[in-house]
Amino acid sequence: MEILYGMITPLAILGGLGLFFGALLAIAGRCFGIVTDLTFDKVRAELPGANCGACGWGTCDKYAEAVANGAADINLCSVGGEEAAKKIAEITGKDLTAPPITGRAVVCCSGGIHSERKFHYIGIEDCLAAASIAGGPLSCEFGCLGLGSCVRACPKGAISIKNGVAVVDPDKCICCGLCVDTCPKHIIKLIPKDATTLISCMSQSTGGVTRNLCSTGCIGCKICAKACPSGAITVENNLARIDYTLCTSCGKCAGVCPRHLIIVTDANVSVAE
Amino acid sequence: MSFASVLSIMISCIFVENFVLVKFYGICPFLGVSRKMGSSVGMGLAVIFVMTISSLITHAVDIFLLIPFEITYLRTIAFILIIAALVQVVEMFLHKFVPALYSALGIYLPLITTNCAVLGSAIVISQKGAEFGFIEAVLYGAFSGVGFMMALVIFSSVRERLEFTPCPKAFEGLPRTLIAAGLVAMAFMGFSGLKIF
Numbered sequence: 001m002e003i004l005y006g007m008i009t010p011l012a013i014l015g016g017l018g019l020f021f022g023a024l025l026a027i028a029g030r031c032f033g034i035v036t037d038l039t040f041d042k043v044r045a046e047l048p049g050a051n052c053g054a055c056g057w058g059t060c061d062k063y064a065e066a067v068a069n070g071a072a073d074i075n076l077c078s079v080g081g082e083e084a085a086k087k088i089a090e091i092t093g094k095d096l097t098a099p100p101i102t103g104r105a106v107v108c109c110s111g112g113i114h115s116e117r118k119f120h121y122i123g124i125e126d127c128l129a130a131a132s133i134a135g136g137p138l139s140c141e142f143g144c145l146g147l148g149s150c151v152r153a154c155p156k157g158a159i160s161i162k163n164g165v166a167v168v169d170p171d172k173c174i175c176c177g178l179c180v181d182t183c184p185k186h187i188i189k190l191i192p193k194d195a196t197t198l199i200s201c202m203s204q205s206t207g208g209v210t211r212n213l214c215s216t217g218c219i220g221c222k223i224c225a226k227a228c229p230s231g232a233i234t235v236e237n238n239l240a241r242i243d244y245t246l247c248t249s250c251g252k253c254a255g256v257c258p259r260h261l262i263i264v265t266d267a268n269v270s271v272a273e
Numbered sequence: 274m275s276f277a278s279v280l281s282i283m284i285s286c287i288f289v290e291n292f293v294l295v296k297f298y299g300i301c302p303f304l305g306v307s308r309k310m311g312s313s314v315g316m317g318l319a320v321i322f323v324m325t326i327s328s329l330i331t332h333a334v335d336i337f338l339l340i341p342f343e344i345t346y347l348r349t350i351a352f353i354l355i356i357a358a359l360v361q362v363v364e365m366f367l368h369k370f371v372p373a374l375y376s377a378l379g380i381y382l383p384l385i386t387t388n389c390a391v392l393g394s395a396i397v398i399s400q401k402g403a404e405f406g407f408i409e410a411v412l413y414g415a416f417s418g419v420g421f422m423m424a425l426v427i428f429s430s431v432r433e434r435l436e437f438t439p440c441p442k443a444f445e446g447l448p449r450t451l452i453a454a455g456l457v458a459m460a461f462m463g464f465s466g467l468k469i470f
Contacts, residue, residue, distance in 0.1 A: 010344045013339075013347075021358035031369075124437065
């Protein structure tokens with residue numbers, strides 16, 4: 001009897017505790033339970049899960065939540081592209097007014113080994129660290145430092161350093177824009193995916209200054225603007241810019257540029273000399 | 274309850290008997306969540322929160338159920354049961370009524386369900402016996418949580434610096450983290466024997 005009693009008490013108390021907390025959880029589930037929205041799970045399943053932040057929400061989870069709440073537009077995921085946007089439109093029952101902006105990142109600098117240096121940098125191999133010392137070792141204020149902060153920021157490994165300049169592989173780029181935010185020199189831009197002509201310089205210094213600092217810097221001579229048959233190129237602040245809504249990818253600008261800084265990436269377009 | 278005894282509990286929980294660096298409880302989150310300052314603060318807040326509540330409830334169960342019925346050998350399992358249920362209830366409650374705090378604590382709250390530091394504080398309090406009052410128990414839990422958070426924050430700042438220092442390949446990652454943890458813990462040994470009142 002003694003032994004039985006010794007067994008029953010702990011069993012009863014532990015069982016009682018278990019029952020009590022089980023009941024407590026059940027009641028809490030009833031009282032505090034939150035009806036989770038199934039839209040969230042469905043939307044999240046359609047997103048690519050790159051967590052790149054291109055939509056402006058930081059992670060795919062947060063963006064899916066914002067879409068489910070109706071706080072975000074459904075066409076913000078540039079990685080998932082039109083395909084994902086269409087599926088999300090189906091789930092939420094909203095109309096897809098415009099497809100997501102898709103494009104690719106380009107580093108607008110071809111200086112690197114062609115440009116002058118004002119000092120020899122020895123330190124942390126990182127553009128942010130280098131740029132904090134007198135703007136970095138490059139004499140040109142707008143030049144790629146080539147220390148690879150963007151390489152490490154890229155979630156897809158699309159960026160590599162060639163001849164001292166970061167180069168984005170257009171096939172791997174998902175247009176998330178992380179490199180754009182990382183670059184301390186702000187020389188990475190997002191351009192339309194099908195754009196083939198690129199002005200690979202961001203120098204807004206006057207022609208004379210740029211000419212002395214870098215052999216491939218834009219001097220704002222306006223020869224390309226005059227050569228462009230569709231008027232897509234304008235020169236502002238000593239720097240040529242291409243309006244991609246007008247550009248026909250003819251490649252004439254690349255042929256006339258005296259500094260050879262206009263790059264034509266499409267193999268089908270021959271550069272007219 | 275005098276101010277002196279509050280101060281005594283505070284100093285002893287945070288420095289002299291720091292849960293992580295002196296007693297070596299909760300090493301898993303100490304190594305796992307200390308990579309970034311932000312996440313270590315989140316984890317620390319969640320631990321303070323849960324430790325305070327669980328110290329009170331486990332102490333009550335200990336005094337009113339386990340000790341009178343002479344089944345103190347079941348402390349561990351009873352405390353685990355209580356803490357796990359408690360964390361779940363608290364999580365549901367926060368999700369419904371304080372969503373801001375819920376999203377700030379994030380995934381760290383459910384992680385604490387099986388955190389040995391929380392269980393440790395409950396067991397240490399129970400070992401102090403029935404004369405250890407409820408206010409003392411709550412203070413002990415809260416300050417132990419503060420000590421845990423402080424250890425985590427200190428160590429995360431150490432680790433953030435370590436990230437940028439060159440080191441031999443063999444020591445990269447966990448090895449140098451463990452060495453650093455040992456050095457930080459050694460610094461805290463300087464507090465041992467410190468007694469105010």
